[in-house]
Amino acid sequence: MYAYDEIDRTLVNERVSEFRDQVKRRLSGELTEDEFKILRLQNGVYLQLHAYMFRVAIPYGTLASNQLRALAHVARKYDRGYGHFTTRQNIQFNWIKLAELPDALEDLAKVGIHAMQTSGNNMRNVTSDQWAGVAPGEIEDPRIWSELIRQHTTLHPEFSFLPRKFKIAITASDHDRAAIKIHDIGLRLIKNEKDETGFEVLVGGGLGRTPFIGKTIKHFVHGRDILSYIEAILRVYNQYGRRDNIYKARIKILVHELGIEKFSREVEEEWQHIRNSSLQIDDEVIEDIRSRFSYPAYEKLPHMPDELRQAAADPDFEAWRKNSVAPHKVQGYSIVTVSLKPIGAPPGDATAEQMDALADLADKYSFGEIRVGHEQNLALPHVAKRDLPALWKALDKLGLATPNVNLITDIIACPGLDYCSLANARSIPIAQELTRRFANHELANLIGRLHINISGCINACGHHHVGHIGILGVEKNGEEIYQITIGGRADENAALGNLIGPGVKFDEVADVVEDIVEAYLALRERPDELFMDTVRRLGVEPFKERVYATR
């Protein structure tokens, strides 16, 4: 856990009072809606279909139990008793009142939570691996660097009015859980031959209307230079990124239009001017940030405690354990993913009661720590294996033990037309229907790892391009039409999915997905050939044939 010091607290409080003043000026009419819009967006406030929506940052996906309780409090006091976890380690509240927003922010500031730059054309919440610091084989904890970058990007005086939004993600594991290849800047923490920490820097990834997988701009940037290198990229982008067309304003378009070689030369030239400046970070600064991260005092525990051995007789427990429990870097501990994807419910939602109860469970079983992943699930990162059976029972009572992590019902979806003013089509009802179709755990388990991603418009908040099965809702002649892709993925082998054929109607989507799954089950070479691998081996054609043969 990172603990704010007085300096961080002061800044967040100053931001709250600034925003209070901005809201006051809007309510009094001193600010026009056009002027206020940008100001509220800089603080995570959107105007949606029915109300203001408030997006709160959970930097690099780490939450302390008291912070989760504060989010529960906001859900209860200022909203309708629930919150929605997003694909970028944020939480959204959908029914907030503008006049009450400053109070909600002030309540969150007390526990070191803010909403700075969760929307708007600025540098957004820095995201990372939700298993950072606990994943076996990780090079080092990427959250130290995430926090350094969080601070550097907060209220940046040069880059707060960029051509478009700008997202940075960091991973330090071979398996990329932070989806760095679909970010404006992706950072892969690595070591050089002298065992010094640095980053492979990727640039120009992103989804939306024109999806691109990020390209490597530099194979190794030393840790001490990372802020100046990021600054150089941003300076080139701020000056040359397109501002004439919102759909061509992301850095991915600039990188694409210039080509990665020319773009990287521009960045390199700028970087040489600023790398030996006060942006250079010495080890002491890193150590200072590291010192404010606290790590649990783990006990020496057996690999296989009796409690776990006994619980193995219960098939329901085993189903959950096999699905939701992952190895931890410390013997005797596990990482537990908490599914926010119960059958028939909107993906990523949690009630205030669930959040409060989960905070209590984190205190009891996970050293008071909770994580948020881009898959819209939560995690308890330090659970002693002996506590797994008790934790499972408690989670099950809360509706938080659906054994579907990474399975077909672990769906990523944007809010869609049910909430969002940008959407053209519904997302949540599609997700709900799909979870009902595949509610049978044996069936889901037989299918194995399969990610479905749903977006309700071309902006791709549900990351449909990188879903193993991607579903994009569009509007055609006043009707919701869904385009289906297969073969996308968001991990270290990130790829964009391929369209299987013409779009289908709302009522047909679940049938089409069933057809695709049936085709896969018939086509796979062996039970452990994953959907992704079958698609890679055979291409789109056999799936297309199956889906459109009878339509």
Place this chain on the structure above:
Amino acid sequence: MPLVNGGKIADDSFAKLAVDTPLPEGGDILVPAERFIGEADVLLKRAGKVGVIWPNNRDISELVPYLGKLAVVALVFPTFRDGRAYSQARLLRERYNYRGELRATGQVLRDQFVFMLRAGFDSFEVKKQADAEAFMQTAKRYSVFYQPTGDGRITALHRRMQLRHSEGVGT
């Protein structure tokens, strides 16, 4: 449109010239970039100070040969959403060591003041009277800054290092 200079609402001694306005005998003038580059020698020889209005899509390094002679560089925010002039401002101050007046023009609103001050602006053609009057109060909104810029304000990282070292001395 009120001008804030040195933290206060001030009179603007500069007359803005268009591309084709006849050159006045004396007095301070602000000239569009195109005209300045074309007539720099003539303009800089006359009595009265000279400033230039530089668009946000033109390379600021073109100004480098003239920076010692310019009294004002006025950068432009066509809308407050367009942040290119922040980069130009920092380059002028931090890379090219421009020490004259750096003026923000265009849609300059209260909620950009802190960003602009940090980027190196020291005068502001403010869109609204109320915003100009609130300048001093607004400029003091923040006491903590995470990024090093040329404005000399100490960053959070360095303040922490100072705290560390002063604590270290005591123990």
